[in-house]
Amino acid sequence: MARSSGHILSRYATADRPLALRVADSEREFPVELPAGAVDLLIHVLEAMAAGQGVTLIPERAELTTVQAADVLNVSRPFLIKLLDRKDIPHRKVGRHRRIRMEDVMAYKDAIDRERDEILARLTRDAQTGGMGYGG
Numbered sequence: 001m002a003r004s005s006g007h008i009l010s011r012y013a014t015a016d017r018p019l020a021l022r023v024a025d026s027e028r029e030f031p032v033e034l035p036a037g038a039v040d041l042l043i044h045v046l047e048a049m050a051a052g053q054g055v056t057l058i059p060e061r062a063e064l065t066t067v068q069a070a071d072v073l074n075v076s077r078p079f080l081i082k083l084l085d086r087k088d089i090p091h092r093k094v095g096r097h098r099r100i101r102m103e104d105v106m107a108y109k110d111a112i113d114r115e116r117d118e119i120l121a122r123l124t125r126d127a128q129t130g131g132m133g134y135g136g
Helices: 002-012 036-050 068-071 077-085 102-129
Strands: 018-024 031-033 092-094 097-101
Touching: 002 036, 018 077, 031 036, 031 097, 068 102, 077 097, 097 102
Parallel strands: none
Antiparallel strands: 018 031, 092 097
16 A cells, blocks of 8 residues: 555655645545645655555654664664764763754764765776776
8 A cells, every 4th residue: 555655646746846635534525735845755654664664754853862863873872872972973961861963863874875885986996997897
């Protein structure tokens, strides 16, 4: 159901226009207008559900606990604490507890992903140059 709903929505979604839908229950039908950003988000959620993945929505301006931030980054809490102590990710203290802004967690994740992509591209170029069985 998630897969087919996502495919149907994606046919009608455009990045700059809201999408008008009709929602029906057994007795009534209601028109609903979704902002373009919400349609895109809904399509991504449906794709994840179709793939059997769990989905968690966290507002960008949210402050996360260290456990939540570690989950978002898919790292252990002790590893995250090391990142915070090295000031790789900004945070603030509330009493004895650390709070990390979601946008800072995502900025760190994006930077690590870019670095990983650059390293992979360099390794691929080196392998192609060295004739290691990768055509180019």
